Amino acid sequence: MIKPPKRLVLVGRSLGHSLSPLFQNAALQHAKLPLRYETLDIPASALDDTLQELATEDAAGNVTVPHKQAVFSHCDRLMAPAARAEAVNTFWFERGELIGDNTDVAGFDAAARRLLERTPAHLTVGLIGAGGAAGAVLTAIEAWPSCRVLVSNRTAQRSAALCARFSSFAQPSDAESLAREADLVVNATTVGLRDSEFPIDPARLRPSAMVLDIVYRRGETQWVHAARARGLRAMDGLAMLIEQGAAAFERWFGFPPDRDVMWRSVQ
Numbered sequence: 527m528i529k530p531p532k533r534l535v536l537v538g539r540s541l542g543h544s545l546s547p548l549f550q551n552a553a554l555q556h557a558k559l560p561l562r563y564e565t566l567d568i569p570a571s572a573l574d575d576t577l578q579e580l581a582t583e584d585a586a587g588n589v590t591v592p593h594k595q596a597v598f599s600h601c602d603r604l605m606a607p608a609a610r611a612e613a614v615n616t617f618w619f620e621r622g623e624l625i626g627d628n629t630d631v632a633g634f635d636a637a638a639r640r641l642l643e644r645t646p647a648h649l650t651v652g653l654i655g656a657g658g659a660a661g662a663v664l665t666a667i668e669a670w671p672s673c674r675v676l677v678s679n680r681t682a683q684r685s686a687a688l689c690a691r692f693s694s695f696a697q698p699s700d701a702e703s704l705a706r707e708a709d710l711v712v713n714a715t716t717v718g719l720r721d722s723e724f725p726i727d728p729a730r731l732r733p734s735a736m737v738l739d740i741v742y743r744r745g746e747t748q749w750v751h752a753a754r755a756r757g758l759r760a761m762d763g764l765a766m767l768i769e770q771g772a773a774a775f776e777r778w779f780g781f782p783p784d785r786d787v788m789w790r791s792v793q
């Protein structure tokens with residue numbers, strides 16, 4: 527039996543851009559739950575103490591950049607997607623034990639289906655990035671039939687280590703091969719979050735390629751705009767954000783939120 531949390535927080539850094547408080551609070555209010563979803567902006571050095579304090583408060587919440595992998599290492603118990611992704615974006619406490627889940631996996635899967643307008647299968651995916659978000663993307667793609675993933679990352683050592691964990695369908699790559707071969711290009715880096723940089727120039731991609739940015743911004747990201755200007759189908763991270771948030775809400779309370787209320791609050 528799920529005991530509802532007494533406090534809800536988003537643990538991360540530089541959270542001013544986050545839309546999570548907006549749509550989670552809209553859903554909480556709609557469900558008549560007397561809680562506010564708050565941001566907790568903390569450095570890595572404060573993570574230990576913060577988690578201990580949250581345990582005593584019977585809190586639950588989300589984790590975002592840059593703490594997803596650190597919180598994974600702190601968990602007493604992991605749900606299967608978090609164990610596979612080696613990253614936690616959703617947590618709660620049961621009898622003082624820290625439980626970690628990863629609803630980015632389901633969030634990415636839902637966003638990709640929306641973009642592709644079909645069940646994903648027989649695709650070459652170009653994945654840019656090799657952090658916690660990239661681990662969640664690979665965990666989702668692992669369930670897609672007959673897909674392979676080319677992974678490119680600024681730090682090659684990190685993409686090699688990530689691909690080794692998903693070696694049956696993922697291999698390290700460079701931007702050039704990825705651009706030449708990918709049917710679906712996914713940005714799982716933080717590029718574009720606080721700047722207007724592109725993870726890869728859309729002009730280099732195949733004319734039939736689709737683009738999925740995990741980064742979101744009000745009015746969509748510059749990369750998504752640039753991809754569309756080249757005639758590519760493109761979607762930013764808002765659908766993934768809402769889906770991961772809806773799945774997290776269900777973990778905390780045992781029933782799903784009203785997704786329409788969540789969507790309306792961020793329009």
Ligand code: ATR
Nearest residue numbers: 591592594655656657658659660680681684715716
């Ligand atoms: P998350 O949990 O969101 O994945 P992360 O683990 O900090 O966050 O990973 C961030 C990703 O963005 C990494 O792939 C990182 O590349 P490195 O492994 O080389 O650090 C990538 N990234 C961040 N800033 C970048 C930049 N300016 N250019 C290219 N890649 C960048």
